[in-house]
Amino acid sequence: MGPTPAPRGCHASALLGNKGYITGGAEAEELDIFCLDLESWTWNRFDILPFGAPLGRSMHTMNSISDEVLFIYGGLGVDGNTLNDAWLFNAQKREWTKLNHPHKDKPRVCHTAGLGSDSDVVVFGGSSNLCILVDSVAVLRAPRQHHCRDILIFQTQPYSLCRLCEDFIGGNPERFRPQLDWLPSKLRNKIAKRAECLSTMKPTPTA
Incomplete structure (x- = not known):
């Protein structure tokens, strides 16, 4: 029931209480976000605000950092670039906030992320510059993927x-x-x- 998300892949998901959230993985200009109530099994879409929404993307990560807030980082933008931006989405206020961080020279796609102590988000691995080769027959990964092994820590609260x-x-x-x-x-x-x-x-x- 409710406005269901379009078919997609390489999206991100996270839980806030008894609600599941998915975002990205679709060729939308701005990052969309849907919520599934796990008790009533109804979908709800958060309307895109006329300003302040992140660029649409896939192969990014999303983590819950509190009872109300989700953290989104990186991914492959619909503009074809590997992204280095971090965002907070307040599900109660339905607001996006761009997070300043010290890792702006470290774009990431296909990475992993987990919640650390004091609401830190810890990012590991991934690629700093994903390249995809497309021809008339197949879609192939480029030979060199710029894989990363460093750890990035994002402070999301004082x-x-x-x-x-x-x-x-x-x-x-x-x-x-x-x-x-x-x-x-x-x-x-x-x-x-x-x-x-x-x-x-x-x-x-x-x-």
């Missing part, structure tokens, strides 16, 4: 003071090494793991 301190100490372990021994073992181990993770995310110097 951090607590405790999280900010952990990140700062973890990012400067040598500076605080004498003081780390004063901490309880559980907190010390947590910061050690944070430091190890942050060190792997630093860009490798090139000659």
